[in-house]
Amino acid sequence: MAIKKSTGDRVFDICNILFMCLIMVIMLYPMLNVLAISLSSSAKVTQGVITFYPQELNFEGYKYILKQGQFYTGFRNSVIYAALSTIFTLLFTSLAAYSLAIKDFVFKKAFTIFLTITMFIGGGMIPTYLLYRDLHMINTLWVMTVPGCVSAYTVFVFRTFFQGLPGDLRESAFIDGANDLYICFKITLPLSKPLLATYALFTIVGSWNSWFNALLYLQDEARYPIQMFLRKMVVDGNISSMYQGTEIAAMLANGAVNPRNMQMAVIILTMFPILCIYPFVQKYFVKGVMIGAIKG
Incomplete structure (x- = not known):
C-alpha cells in the first residue's frame, strides 16, 4: 500500500530535486565550457563569447596537441605510473589487511598501533626527499609508484571488509590443507571485488592527477606524467615560447588557433581516460564506498 505524502x-522533495539540479549545473557547466572552448574557432574564443556550446566548430586545438611528442610521452608515463600504483596498492594493502583480519595474528595489536600513528605523524617534505635520495629513487619510476602505495586508512577499510566475510571459509580451507596465502588470493580477494574495484578507481584517479610528486622528484622531462605537460600548457601559459620556430608558433602568430583552444583541448584529452574507466566499475562503486559506513 502506497503511503500518501503530506504537503510538507x-x-x-521538490526542494531536494531543485537543489540537486543546481549542484548538477554547477558541476557540469565548467566541463561543458572547457569542451566548448576547445571546439570553437579562434575568433570566437578571442571574443570571449563561448558559454556551454561550441561556436564555429574547430578541431585545430586537438590537431596540434596530438602532434606533440611530449603529450604521448606524458600519456605513456601516466598509464605506467597509474597501473603500477594500482597493482602495488591493492597487493600490499590486501596482504596487510588480511593479516590484521586474522584473529590469531601474533603482532596484530602492535601493527595496528603502528599504522594508526602514521595517520597522524608524517615525515615532512625535506626528510622524505632525503630518504628517497639515499634510496636512489629520485628521478626513477619507483618514486612515482612505491611511496604511498599503502595507506593506513585503506588498510583499515580492507580489514573491515575481510572481517565481514564468513570465518567458516577460512576454517574449511585450512581443513582442506590450504595456507593463509592461498586463502587470501583464492578465497578472500575473489569475494572482495566491489572493494578492489572501488579502491582501484581511487588509486588510478589519484595517480593520474598527480603532478606535485613529479615536480619534486623527477628531473628528466622524459619521465614526466601527462599532468606535467598539462601544467606546462595551462598554468605556465607560455605556449608561444614552448613551440617557438614550429608550425604551431606560426599558427598562433596568425591567429589560426588560439592558445586557449590548445589549453582546453589538452584538459579534455587528459580527462578522457578517467571518464572511460568509470562506467566499468560503476556497478561496484556504491557498494564499495559504503563499506566503511556499514561496519567499523
Whole structure:
C-alpha cells in the first residue's frame, strides 16, 4: 500500500530535486565550457563569447596537441605510473589487511598501533626527499609508484571488509590443507571485488592527477606524467615560447588557433581516460564506498 505524502513532504522533495539540479549545473557547466572552448574557432574564443556550446566548430586545438611528442610521452608515463600504483596498492594493502583480519595474528595489536600513528605523524617534505635520495629513487619510476602505495586508512577499510566475510571459509580451507596465502588470493580477494574495484578507481584517479610528486622528484622531462605537460600548457601559459620556430608558433602568430583552444583541448584529452574507466566499475562503486559506513 502506497503511503500518501503530506504537503510538507512534497515541498521537501521538490526542494531536494531543485537543489540537486543546481549542484548538477554547477558541476557540469565548467566541463561543458572547457569542451566548448576547445571546439570553437579562434575568433570566437578571442571574443570571449563561448558559454556551454561550441561556436564555429574547430578541431585545430586537438590537431596540434596530438602532434606533440611530449603529450604521448606524458600519456605513456601516466598509464605506467597509474597501473603500477594500482597493482602495488591493492597487493600490499590486501596482504596487510588480511593479516590484521586474522584473529590469531601474533603482532596484530602492535601493527595496528603502528599504522594508526602514521595517520597522524608524517615525515615532512625535506626528510622524505632525503630518504628517497639515499634510496636512489629520485628521478626513477619507483618514486612515482612505491611511496604511498599503502595507506593506513585503506588498510583499515580492507580489514573491515575481510572481517565481514564468513570465518567458516577460512576454517574449511585450512581443513582442506590450504595456507593463509592461498586463502587470501583464492578465497578472500575473489569475494572482495566491489572493494578492489572501488579502491582501484581511487588509486588510478589519484595517480593520474598527480603532478606535485613529479615536480619534486623527477628531473628528466622524459619521465614526466601527462599532468606535467598539462601544467606546462595551462598554468605556465607560455605556449608561444614552448613551440617557438614550429608550425604551431606560426599558427598562433596568425591567429589560426588560439592558445586557449590548445589549453582546453589538452584538459579534455587528459580527462578522457578517467571518464572511460568509470562506467566499468560503476556497478561496484556504491557498494564499495559504503563499506566503511556499514561496519567499523
